[in-house]
Amino acid sequence: MNNILRIGTLLRERYTITDLLSKNSGFGITYKVRDNNHPDQPILILKQLKKPTAPTLNIQNLPNLEQEEILNQYWQEYLRLFRIETQALAKLGEKYAQIPRIYERFEEGGEEFYVQEYIQGHSLSAEVKQGQKLSEQKTIDLLIEILEVFEYIQTNPGYSVIHRDIKPDNIIRRSEDNQLVVIDFGLAKEVTVPGIKVGSILGGTEGYIAPEITSKIVSFASDIYSIGMIGVFAITGENPSHNLTLAQTWQTKANVSSELAAVLNKMICYDYQKRFQNAKEALQALTENQQTPPPPVPPAPQIPWKLILGTISGIIIIIGVVVAVISILSKSNDQLITDGKAKSGQLTSSDQKELSSDKNYDVYTFKTDKKQYLTVQIISNDFQPQLSIFKPDDKYFNPVPNVGTKDNDFTASIMIEPGIYQFKITSSKAASGNYVIKAWVTDR
Ligand SMILES: Nc1ncnc2c1ncn2[C@@H]1O[C@H](COP(=O)(O)OP(=O)(O)O)[C@@H](O)[C@H]1O
Numbered sequence: 001m002n003n004i005l006r007i008g009t010l011l012r013e014r015y016t017i018t019d020l021l022s023k024n025s026g027f028g029i030t031y032k033v034r035d036n037n038h039p040d041q042p043i044l045i046l047k048q049l050k051k052p053t054a055p056t057l058n059i060q061n062l063p064n065l066e067q068e069e070i071l072n073q074y075w076q077e078y079l080r081l082f083r084i085e086t087q088a089l090a091k092l093g094e095k096y097a098q099i100p101r102i103y104e105r106f107e108e109g110g111e112e113f114y115v116q117e118y119i120q121g122h123s124l125s126a127e128v129k130q131g132q133k134l135s136e137q138k139t140i141d142l143l144i145e146i147l148e149v150f151e152y153i154q155t156n157p158g159y160s161v162i163h164r165d166i167k168p169d170n171i172i173r174r175s176e177d178n179q180l181v182v183i184d185f186g187l188a189k190e191v192t193v194p195g196i197k198v199g200s201i202l203g204g205t206e207g208y209i210a211p212e213i214t215s216k217i218v219s220f221a222s223d224i225y226s227i228g229m230i231g232v233f234a235i236t237g238e239n240p241s242h243n244l245t246l247a248q249t250w251q252t253k254a255n256v257s258s259e260l261a262a263v264l265n266k267m268i269c270y271d272y273q274k275r276f277q278n279a280k281e282a283l284q285a286l287t288e289n290q291q292t293p294p295p296p297v298p299p300a301p302q303i304p305w306k307l308i309l310g311t312i313s314g315i316i317i318i319i320g321v322v323v324a325v326i327s328i329l330s331k332s333n334d335q336l337i338t339d340g341k342a343k344s345g346q347l348t349s350s351d352q353k354e355l356s357s358d359k360n361y362d363v364y365t366f367k368t369d370k371k372q373y374l375t376v377q378i379i380s381n382d383f384q385p386q387l388s389i390f391k392p393d394d395k396y397f398n399p400v401p402n403v404g405t406k407d408n409d410f411t412a413s414i415m416i417e418p419g420i421y422q423f424k425i426t427s428s429k430a431a432s433g434n435y436v437i438k439a440w441v442t443d444r
């Protein structure tokens, strides 16, 4: 049995649980956490792998000892497969923004955890709803958006992935760029160990799951089926999970062209061999049907000359000022060390600062365009400074290694690659006081 973690629990001395998102579905327990290690303390998603129980494996009638042995074997094999498949997913996420990044995996207290990127947005359940029919065009647009993500997931050499549980809940529209992000990949579903016939943990969601999956036949075409059912949901306004005959009856409930109906029916064909075999095929069929509408002709505008002339002269003045400022700045060095406000830098920049006790750290950002050595010195007569250096775009948020702590006069020197770095200054024992920070770069 899993130990469900309470809000406030700290893991790895770094992640604080802030929310329990789900515990009864899928392959894991999902939490929101805060990463205390990173200067921005971002929200992340933590997944705890669900452990098998005797009833889920249908072995509750065996003697206890035997149950335990099978459960243990199962868990080990599950972990092994899961770790392999997660590596593939992590690789995919590294290169591709439309699945969450996986930051790390760890074990703690006999449980297995994965940390992944938190996607801010809303799930497709807010766009595809019971009782609300989408127009044919909106349905097509949505299908194209989803299929484009899966085209990438399926054609990535070396680590293509089958999702197995596609449904509106598992697709998030990210607020930042309005793009779809696919979450909740159902990994390691085919665990086999002696003594059990696995069938109960195949996963998937009724109404969306392709029929052949119950016979353990799984392919990209199984995912096409589920995507097709999202299309059917969109155009009929009926939730496939609430109406299990929808795949057969949907056309009587929709106002749909014969072209789109043909594509949808081929996506959700009972026989997986007669379906589109992958997202690319389905996309082609969908886009072939699409005639690009002629661009709308805008009405001839009335030209407000006075306003335009006024605006142009304003812009010219602004450009002049910006050019002047840039030329002044570029005479000094283009290295920056800032505390949020961009401060044009001397190579060596020093700053008298007060670290107050109600705010236990300060963060500085430093940007470099080339590979060089960076030395940071912090001097304080009031407290013992501690320094960590991060790359804010490092997916692991790990401090750059080899930065130690020294008393009062603290100097760290590391080799840096082009990019952005952040220094986080804390005081040991949460003391406060004044300090001076200096940073400079050298070629060696
Ligand atoms: N990477 C993520 N970013 C944002 N929200 C997420 C993320 N992963 C999961 N969630 C939220 O948590 C819920 C449950 O997570 P999910 O991975 O779908 O697990 P399951 O459905 O198996 O319980 C999702 O429906 C979603 O609301």
Ligand SMILES: [Mg+2]
Residues within 6 Å of the ligand: 026, 169, 170, 184
């Ligand atoms: Mg889910």
